[in-house]
Amino acid sequence: MTETTGTHAQGPFIAAIDQGTTSSRCIVFDRDGRIVSVDQKEHEQIFPKPGWVEHDAMEIWTNVQEVVAGAVEKAGITAADVKAIGITNQRETTLLWDKNTGQPVYNAIVWQDTRTDALCKELGRNVGQDRFRRETGLPLASYFSGPKVRWLLDNVEGLRERAEAGDILFGTMDSWVIWNLTGGTDGGVHVTDVTNASRTMLMNLRSLDWDERILESMEIPAAVLPEIRSSAEVYGSAKGGALAGVPVASALGDQQAALFGQTCFSEGEAKSTYGTGTFMLMNTGDEPVNSYNGLLTTVGYRIGDQKPVYALEGSIAVTGSLVQWMRDQMGLIKSAAEIETLASSVEDNGGAYFVPAFSGLFAPYWRSDARGVIAGLTRYVTKAHIARAVLEATAWQTREITDAMTKDSGVELTALKVDGGMTSNNLLMQTLSDFLDAPVVRPMVAETTCLGAAYAAGLAVGFWPDTDALRANWRRAAEWTPRMDADTRDREYKSWLKAVERTMGWIEDEE
Numbered sequence: 001m002t003e004t005t006g007t008h009a010q011g012p013f014i015a016a017i018d019q020g021t022t023s024s025r026c027i028v029f030d031r032d033g034r035i036v037s038v039d040q041k042e043h044e045q046i047f048p049k050p051g052w053v054e055h056d057a058m059e060i061w062t063n064v065q066e067v068v069a070g071a072v073e074k075a076g077i078t079a080a081d082v083k084a085i086g087i088t089n090q091r092e093t094t095l096l097w098d099k100n101t102g103q104p105v106y107n108a109i110v111w112q113d114t115r116t117d118a119l120c121k122e123l124g125r126n127v128g129q130d131r132f133r134r135e136t137g138l139p140l141a142s143y144f145s146g147p148k149v150r151w152l153l154d155n156v157e158g159l160r161e162r163a164e165a166g167d168i169l170f171g172t173m174d175s176w177v178i179w180n181l182t183g184g185t186d187g188g189v190h191v192t193d194v195t196n197a198s199r200t201m202l203m204n205l206r207s208l209d210w211d212e213r214i215l216e217s218m219e220i221p222a223a224v225l226p227e228i229r230s231s232a233e234v235y236g237s238a239k240g241g242a243l244a245g246v247p248v249a250s251a252l253g254d255q256q257a258a259l260f261g262q263t264c265f266s267e268g269e270a271k272s273t274y275g276t277g278t279f280m281l282m283n284t285g286d287e288p289v290n291s292y293n294g295l296l297t298t299v300g301y302r303i304g305d306q307k308p309v310y311a312l313e314g315s316i317a318v319t320g321s322l323v324q325w326m327r328d329q330m331g332l333i334k335s336a337a338e339i340e341t342l343a344s345s346v347e348d349n350g351g352a353y354f355v356p357a358f359s360g361l362f363a364p365y366w367r368s369d370a371r372g373v374i375a376g377l378t379r380y381v382t383k384a385h386i387a388r389a390v391l392e393a394t395a396w397q398t399r400e401i402t403d404a405m406t407k408d409s410g411v412e413l414t415a416l417k418v419d420g421g422m423t424s425n426n427l428l429m430q431t432l433s434d435f436l437d438a439p440v441v442r443p444m445v446a447e448t449t450c451l452g453a454a455y456a457a458g459l460a461v462g463f464w465p466d467t468d469a470l471r472a473n474w475r476r477a478a479e480w481t482p483r484m485d486a487d488t489r490d491r492e493y494k495s496w497l498k499a500v501e502r503t504m505g506w507i508e509d510e511e
């Protein structure tokens with residue numbers, strides 16, 4: 001971390017825990033929003049069958065405790081120097097655990113997992129994908145938590161009875177971390193925040209409460225559900241561990257946290273985060289905006305008892321994970337950063353297009369029958385061209401989202417605020433600017449997910465007075481401007497869209 005200021009930083013501090021898809025990290029921030037220390041640990045990705053993705057929730061909790069201790073130690077501080085803990089997390093990933101023992105009843109089912117495809121079709125009845133869209137802002141898709149809960153209740157022996165008896169708790173990773181952090185079986189609080197709850201498909205977007213009719217349709221007993229709270233308020237205090245006694249004061253899904261960390265507090269402000277997947281969110285103010293172009297309507301954040309702020313979201317399932325796949329499954333590169341070196345060794349994609357529909361296609365298509373395709377292959381194509389196609393895939397998928405965003409919101413994109421691990425890739429950022437025909441800007445702290453969680457927690461305990469104080473911390477670190485001529489862009493976009501067509505309908509009969 002280049003932003004690290006070492007052990008000379010002036011306290012007090014806020015600690016943020018980011019329980020992500022591939023790793024858990026803890027970052028300590030000072031009052032200027034600067035990183036004081038970071039600790040991070042990866043966890044195992046479990047792939048039991050094609051399309052299935054799981055995590056060991058106990059491994060995750062152990063890692064969280066380790067990285068909290070690690071970050072505190074590296075900063076050279078104690079719990080007394082930390083005013084609040086903020087939580088952010090991979091969204092939708094679903095866990096059920098026994099509240100008497102604290103033991104998970106099954107691995108966590110990860111957001112990318114497609115095992116509930118057939119169940120989602122069934123739940124659509126004669127209405128189809130939009131059966132619950134009015135209430136939840138979401139299409140029926142395997143991505144969201146509700147159907148995953150239903151799958152667990154149907155498939156883990158004896159679980160439904162235990163759930164109905166009140167012995168089982170459901171949570172996304174925010175709930176799991178907060179419950180454990182605040183004592184677990186010894187008085188842990190069972191809560192979630194409005195942003196995480198808005199991804200379950202079980203919450204009503206307007207009432208911000210669980211929707212009884214949907215619970216009934218999905219056959220999910222209300223007894224398993226956490227209490228829905230604001231994104232910035234004190235839920236309880238840490239019991240034990242390196243931050244014992246410190247208030248736990250925020251929770252936001254990772255993408256909403258990044259929106260917060262990028263200080264997109266005004267209507268029309270948007271950001272795009274490039275990690276395992278890519279997620280663009282636009283603040284739409286205090287009214288939920290319906291999408292007619294394949295975006296999601298979701299809660300952006302809610303500070304204390306203020307009105308909730310809503311967002312439109314374009315979700316892309318596979319971006320950074322395609323780079324990981326090139327490294328781990330294909331062995332074409334040794335590190336994620338090497339994709340840039342390899343891609344830069346050629347002028348263009350050599351005619352190849354890579355559509356990574358590994359979990360079907362998310363926004364704006366929402367097609368679970370799609371699977372990955374490399375199109376346009378000739379004898380001319382080398383692994384360097386494929387590397388280039390890998391990076392272009394991320395940029396084109398973003399272009400599709402920004403097009404939908406403009407149609408739904410009426411707001412023209414003037415510049416895109418970006419963050420996340422992939423933004424260290426210069427070629428990708430330049431390509432993005434070229435394909436969007438708009439400037440791309442990255443702030444000083446690219447770890448906006450953690451920063452957003454820290455900001456929300458800091459607001460909750462009065463560490464920062466208001467959102468204006470946070471805006472003052474945002475500083476531009478880099479900017480890329482478009483260099484591609486319009487003809488090339490249009491021609492390439494057409495080819496991309498043709499390749500997308502070819503992914504569809506691959507899965508014909510869901511078993």
Ligand SMILES: Nc1ncnc2c1ncn2[C@@H]1O[C@H](COP(=O)(O)OP(=O)(O)OP(=O)(O)O)[C@@H](O)[C@H]1O
Nearest residue numbers: 020021022023275276320321323336337420421425
């Ligand atoms: N130089 C690079 N070029 C392209 N991709 C990169 C580069 N460096 C990292 N990545 C990709 O970025 C991703 C990591 O970014 P980041 O840490 O922001 O992910 P994340 O989504 O926050 O992780 P998590 O899912 O655990 O929250 C990985 O998928 C990795 O392959």
Ligand SMILES: [Mg+2]
Nearest residue numbers: 020254275449
């Ligand atoms: Mg992340």
